[in-house]
Amino acid sequence: MQHFDVIIVFVVLVFILISLYKELLGAAFTFFVAVMVLGFFGVLTPSEILAGFANEQIAVIMMLLLLGDAIRQISVIEIFFSRIFPRTSGYRGFLSRIMFWIGGFSAFLNNTPLVAVMMPYVHNWSKRNNISPSKLLLPLSYAAILGGCVTLIGTSTNLIVNGMVIDQTIFPDMEPLHMFDFFWVGFPMLIIGFLYLFFFAHKLLPDRNPLNQEITESERKYMVEAVVRKSSKLIGKTVEECGFSNERGLFLAEVMRGKYTLQVFDKDFVLEAGDLLRFAGESEEIANLLSDGSGLTLPTVGMMSKLKRADVVEIVISHNSSLISKQVKEVNFRGKYDSVLLAMHRNGERVIGKLEEVKLKAGDVILLLAGDDFMSRSQDDIDFYLISKVKEVRKPERYKIWTLFGGTLLAIFLSALNLIPLFMGLLVVLVVINILKVVSAKDLPKNIDYNLAVIIALSLALGTAMIKTGVADMVADVLISIFFPLGKIAVLTGIYLITTLLAAYITNKAAVAIVFPISLTAAHTLGLNPLPFALVVSFAAAANFLTPIGYQTNLMVYGPGGYNFKDFFKIGWPLTIIYMVVTIVILNYMYF
Numbered sequence: 001m002q003h004f005d006v007i008i009v010f011v012v013l014v015f016i017l018i019s020l021y022k023e024l025l026g027a028a029f030t031f032f033v034a035v036m037v038l039g040f041f042g043v044l045t046p047s048e049i050l051a052g053f054a055n056e057q058i059a060v061i062m063m064l065l066l067l068g069d070a071i072r073q074i075s076v077i078e079i080f081f082s083r084i085f086p087r088t089s090g091y092r093g094f095l096s097r098i099m100f101w102i103g104g105f106s107a108f109l110n111n112t113p114l115v116a117v118m119m120p121y122v123h124n125w126s127k128r129n130n131i132s133p134s135k136l137l138l139p140l141s142y143a144a145i146l147g148g149c150v151t152l153i154g155t156s157t158n159l160i161v162n163g164m165v166i167d168q169t170i171f172p173d174m175e176p177l178h179m180f181d182f183f184w185v186g187f188p189m190l191i192i193g194f195l196y197l198f199f200f201a202h203k204l205l206p207d208r209n210p211l212n213q214e215i216t217e218s219e220r221k222y223m224v225e226a227v228v229r230k231s232s233k234l235i236g237k238t239v240e241e242c243g244f245s246n247e248r249g250l251f252l253a254e255v256m257r258g259k260y261t262l263q264v265f266d267k268d269f270v271l272e273a274g275d276l277l278r279f280a281g282e283s284e285e286i287a288n289l290l291s292d293g294s295g296l297t298l299p300t301v302g303m304m305s306k307l308k309r310a311d312v313v314e315i316v317i318s319h320n321s322s323l324i325s326k327q328v329k330e331v332n333f334r335g336k337y338d339s340v341l342l343a344m345h346r347n348g349e350r351v352i353g354k355l356e357e358v359k360l361k362a363g364d365v366i367l368l369l370a371g372d373d374f375m376s377r378s379q380d381d382i383d384f385y386l387i388s389k390v391k392e393v394r395k396p397e398r399y400k401i402w403t404l405f406g407g408t409l410l411a412i413f414l415s416a417l418n419l420i421p422l423f424m425g426l427l428v429v430l431v432v433i434n435i436l437k438v439v440s441a442k443d444l445p446k447n448i449d450y451n452l453a454v455i456i457a458l459s460l461a462l463g464t465a466m467i468k469t470g471v472a473d474m475v476a477d478v479l480i481s482i483f484f485p486l487g488k489i490a491v492l493t494g495i496y497l498i499t500t501l502l503a504a505y506i507t508n509k510a511a512v513a514i515v516f517p518i519s520l521t522a523a524h525t526l527g528l529n530p531l532p533f534a535l536v537v538s539f540a541a542a543a544n545f546l547t548p549i550g551y552q553t554n555l556m557v558y559g560p561g562g563y564n565f566k567d568f569f570k571i572g573w574p575l576t577i578i579y580m581v582v583t584i585v586i587l588n589y590m591y592f
Helices: 001-023 026-038 047-054 056-073 076-084 091-106 111-128 139-150 157-168 182-205 211-219 281-287 302-306 332-337 374-378 398-416 422-435 448-471 470-485 490-506 510-528 528-540 552-558 565-592
Strands: 222-229 250-257 259-264 276-281 309-317 339-345 366-368 383-394
Touching: 001 026, 001 470, 026 047, 026 448, 047 157, 047 448, 056 111, 056 157, 056 422, 056 448, 076 157, 076 332, 091 111, 091 182, 091 339, 111 552, 139 182, 139 339, 139 552, 139 565, 157 448, 157 510, 157 528, 182 276, 182 528, 182 565, 211 448, 222 281, 222 366, 222 398, 250 552, 259 309, 276 281, 281 309, 281 339, 281 366, 281 383, 302 339, 332 339, 332 448, 366 374, 366 383, 374 422, 398 422, 422 470, 448 470, 448 510, 470 510, 490 528, 510 528
Parallel strands: none
Antiparallel strands: 222 276, 222 339, 250 259, 250 276, 309 366, 309 383, 339 366
C-alpha cells in the first residue's frame, strides 16, 4: 500500500507541474484537484487536508493584503509618491528613487499594490522625458521583488515558508522564522540589485513602445489654468526645471503676469508667485495638478478642492445644448451639477482668454471635477453627455493616515521585538480602522484573495503528503547523492536551482510546496541546521527574475512595458545568478 501511495503522490506532482506550466487549469483548481485525488486514495485524511486552513500564516497574509488594499483606497501612497518623485530628473535619478522607495516600502507592505500605484507615475514620467517605459517598468518590478525579500512579511512566499516551518514535524524543536531572519541576505541583495540595475538596466533593457502607445498618443489636449501659490516650490525655477517645457505632458503655452500675457517659448523663463499659467495637457496630467504637491492652484476649482472624494470626468457639450454661447461662469456648474470646470478641449482650436469667460460651443469637451451628487443631477440632462471617468481624487483625513500607517508599523515593530504575535497586532489594526471608519467595513471582504488562501492551504497539505509517504525522503536522497559529494554548499545550490526554475515556469507557491519538504528532509538526513534549508527555498522562490509568469509584479509590467520573455531572461538571469551566489555564501557563513 505504501508503494501505491508513493506512486499516487508522484503522479499528482507531475499533474501539478504540467497543469501549471501549460495553464490547463487555474492554480487554485489545480491544487484542489491534486489534493482531492490524494484524499480519495487515502493518502491524506480529511483533517490533514483541512489543517492548512487553520494555519496562522494564511490569516497573516490575508490581513496584510487587506491593509495594503486599505492603504490603496485612501490614496495615501499615491499622494506620497507624487511628492517624492519629481517631475524632472535624469533617468538614473528617477531609477534610483524607484529602487530606494519601492524597495524600502516592499519590505513591509505588499508589493503588488505598490507597483500598481507606481505604474502610472512611471508611464507619465517616461512620456515627459521621451524615455520608453520599457526602460523603467521592469526595474520597478525587480525593486519590489528585492525589497520583499528583506523581511518575513515582505512577500507572501516568505510567510508561506514560515507556515510550513510551523506545520512540519521533521524538526520538532525548530522555531518559526523571525521578522529579520531574511535581512542578512535580503538587504545586501537589495543594495547589489540596486547597483546592478543602476549601471546595467539602460543597456540591457529594450527601447520599445508599450502596447497602449497608440492610445496615449491620440489623447486630447486640454487647456487648463493654474496659479503659482505664494508658498510654491516652483517660484524662482525655470520652465525647464519645472518640467513644463516638454510638449508630451503639460506644455506651458502662456503666462498671465499682472496685466500682461506672455507667450512662453524660452525654457529658461522664470516663474513668480501669482503667475497664471495656461497649459495644454492630457487629462491624466491635469488631474495630477489637483494634488497638494503640484505647487499650483486651479482657480476654477475653489472650495471643491477641499472635498474628501471627487471624480475627474470628461463631458461633451451636445449640439442642442442650452449652454451653447454661455460663458463658463454663467453656467454655474457648481450649483447646478455639483461640479467645477478644470479644463477645456475645442477640437484642436486654441482657447483664447480666461476659461471662466470662454463661451461654450457644441462639441466642446470639458474636464470636470465632480462631487458625489454629479451623477444624480446630470443623469437626465441633455445639455451634455458623459464620456468617461478619468480619475478618482481622494484627500484622506490625517487621522486615517496615522491610524492605518501608524497601526500597521506598530504591529510589525512589536512583532519584530517578539512582544505580541503579528497575527494579533494586525487583527487589532483591522478592528480599529473599521471602528474609526478609515475604510468601509463592507468593502473589505470583497478584497480578500480567496484563491491565494486556497493555494497556500492546499500546498501545506501537499507537503504533508510528500513527507508522510516518504516521497520527500526519496527525492532528498537523490539530491544528496548528486550534490553532497561536492559539499554542503552544493546541496544548497542544487535546492536553489530547482526551486528557482520551478518558480519561474509554474508559480513560486507551487515551487515552495514541492521543494520545501525535500529541502527539510535533506537537512535532517545530513544532520544539519534546518534554518538555512528553509531560507534557501524562500529566497529562490521569491527572488524570481527570469520570466514574466514567475511573479505577479513581473506579469503586471509585461504588457504595459511591451516586453517579451527574452527581455526578462536577458536582464534576469545575471541577477538570478548573483542572488544565488550571495544567498549560498551568506547562509553557509552564518549557519555552517
